[in-house]
Amino acid sequence: MQLAQSLADSLQPWLSQYVPDANAVASFARWLRLLKRTLALPMVMLSVRGVEGVRTLAADGVDEATAHRLAPLVTRVLETGQPLMLHELPLPALHFYAGLPIFLAGQPVAVLSLLDFQPRSLSAAEHAVWQDVADGMLQTIQQQRAAVQSLAQEARVRAVLNTVIDGIITIDAQGCIQACNPMAEAIFGYAAAEMLGGNISMLMPEPYRSEHDHYLQRYLATGQARVIGVGREMSGLRKDGTVFPMELAVNHLLIDGQDMFTGVVRDITERKQHERMKEEFISTVSHELRTPLTSIRGALGLVLGKFSGSLPDKAKQLLETASRNCERLCILINDILDLEKLTAGHLALELKVVDLVALTRQAIVANEGYALQHAVRLRLLAGPTQVPVRVDEHRILQVFANLLSNAVKYSPRGGEVQIGIQVQQEQVRVVVQDFGRGIPEHFRSRIFQRFSQADSSDTREKGGTGLGLSIVKTIVELHEGRIDYRSQTQQGTTFFFDLPLWLPQTISAPDALDAALPRVLICEDNADVARVLSEMLAQDGVASDRAATAADAFAMLQRAPYQALLLDLGLPDVDGLTLIQQLRNHPPTREMSVIVVSGRAQNVAVASWHAEVLPIVDWVQKPIDRERLKQAVTQALKLHIRARILHVEDDADVVEVTRAMLEDQHEYVYARSVAEAREKLQTGTFDLLLLDMLLPDGVGACLLGSLDTHLPVVMFSNREIGIEVRAQVAAALVKANTSRDKLLATIRQVLQQEGN
């Protein structure tokens, strides 16, 4: 009833101003003529409630003056909602009036009146006709209203479509364009008439054009969507042949059982242009800033490096302040550029499976120096011993560096920063907790924004660029992780970030963590054979990864160091022998030891061929004999890693321990002083130099400048070395933190890099 009421309420004002259109006029005339003839009446009329009194909508035989005189009677019918029949009328010539109210939604809205010069009555049949005609006339009115409403609706929709800034194109399942809005015309440069009926592929450049029909068919058949239901960037083709970047979102609709697609197209030429300009701007600015900075940093570095001894203490102190701030400015510029690259998605992560616990330890060691300066201790809480994650090590270390240095900065002197690792179902949480003054709650919403620090005086007091947490958040999110914190005033702050746990997906996966094991690559298209090989190798303490195709193998060998390649010859993409040739032609893998594992016998022709192209260590025929394989691999590994190492170290105990660690894998020679080291370097050749920092006759680093061959150096000292020395050596280890495995792995890695 309420609905009916509201319908009537909405119809009433419309009806009071209703002007019948031509259709309605004709229809009313027909109805009235029918009524007049059937009931043999001289006059009939239809009236509605107008704005002021009643209004005649249609009449047959009734003049205006008569209608006017009859208004009070019509009003009475409308007001009472009851049919009215009279023989005494205010008009002397008339002796019959009958008024029938017409109801809409329970409300009397119109009156159908009958008039005669003589008094008369209406039979039941005549009454029924009267009622039918009244209903018919009401229907005519409603039809006209519905038509007006739908026109208004359409006009509104059209107005919206015509004014949106996106191009909108509707196509059918064959890709035939059914409709488009003016913006689509503007974007593509076609008039609507040129597009309608054409195929949507006319608006696409290759390769989208050829793919498109196939794509719609596949979507309809399988529901596989690439743009449907999701927006994506692609290229559009204008009438003039220019190709432009656009964003396309497509929706699938069913209209009258027909598949239709609506594409919303946005021209993003301008946005792309802005992005490009921004990039250029940043590149230019960074260059313009770095040019003077190069001079300032250079001048300060030279004065402090070369004339430091002859400077008055005060002057030296001031220059050091200048130098420190210059470094800070360099970091700031790098941070800004980093953030820009990160947020613009230009940074490709170099993902590797690593042990997060080891990485955390590494981060703690790297930041211990900074913590010491602030008299703060970094402590790793007891937790899991090994947690595999697939991350970009460098970037995660950057996350640690930010979180740890923040925690240290805001810790009281003598305080502690606790680092915890918690495995939770499919993710791992890293927690960094300080016991400092806490972060004010009002700062929460801004903490991960750029250039934000809780207290504007912080920048000066605490150092830092205000970009750190913003970078951290971006990096964590790029790893599909999340970061947040909890804080209590005067109690401390806990930052935590979650990373997805890496779950083994390939046969060789668990070994990926064991960096100390020698590692080989198995190139084998049959997964079962590869698994067997991998298991056999694992039993002999050799880790392995698998590549299923020659192309994969080639790529993996370029990326990571492997001690040997186990190669199947029948590969899906190219023949194994071709791969060997490719490796041979590519410097980093020229010396790669290859063991062929094949069902093919090693025939004479192949033997002579491989003898000249590459040292193929061995040829193991399938089915694989475990002992035969072991022998071949052992041989290959021996060829690879036995190196002559010079260890410069004055502490006899350290020499003994290190000798014990290295002796069975490498040739170990030591020197007790810088002078002795120089002498040994002149008289013998070495593959690697293991160097202590503090020696009786000088610092180990002073050897670095005088090494005339490119001898890789691993610093092996009591504490973390400075960044400048670090930049000149292949690796740096702290004695107390270095296990045998770590030392061997580092040496292997460095030799491998140098070998490349």
Place this chain on the structure above:
Amino acid sequence: MSLRIVYVDDEPDIREIVTFALEDEADMQVRMCASGSEALRSIQADPPDLVLLDVMMPGMDGPSTLRQIRALPGLSDVVAAFVTAKVQPSEVDEFKAMGAIGVIAKPFDPMLLPAQVRDLWARHHA
């Protein structure tokens, strides 16, 4: 035998820093050029072992200088590296694709510069 280097940079201050940074190194001899065209003349007259080039220079920039040096008779194999602030990975890849043996990032630490140059040279000959 010392390493003969031509360093090309339009910034006089940076040329000065590089001079200071390398002048005490017994194994290096450096001469400075302030522009690509000066470098072309100097290198043609007396080819060095290694050319170090700034990238953004007015007139002829570093990459075009390198191309023109390589077009000179007998200098198609000249060994060159860039000293530049343009060290985004894509930029470094571009420089290497031009045939540069490496890139030294600006701002550099002048105390480490000799080692960086030696390192570049050694790695090229490794």
